[in-house]
Amino acid sequence: MAPAPPRGSARLIARVVFSEFQGGGTRASAFLIRQGRWKFVYHCAAPHQLFDLEADPEELVNVAAKQAGVVRRMERELRRICSPERENERAEEYARRQLVALGRAPK
Secondary structure: OOOOOOOOOHHHHHOEEEEEEOOOOOOOOEEEEEEOOEEEEEEOOOOOEEEEOOOOOOOOOOOOOOOHHHHHHHHHHHHHHOOHHHHHHHHHHHHHHHHHHOOOOOO
């Protein structure tokens, strides 16, 4: 296995990290893209969030409205990986099937 690139290197900054969450207690799925200093959270049922992790490592200030170009770029990266809407529909359908199997289907 190749060693990790040094912190701050061009290879590390260009690297895209992806995560997704579909779980209990949420209205819909959420997807995360991290690249360089930016962390973008795409919510299927809530406003999206963008954090500048260099300026705000605790993720207290959502800068999505001020950084529309970064939001567009990060969303393009996300859509290269998956369709958030399609994945959200698949997760909801799976949850419905599980409830039916347990005899707890919503009316």
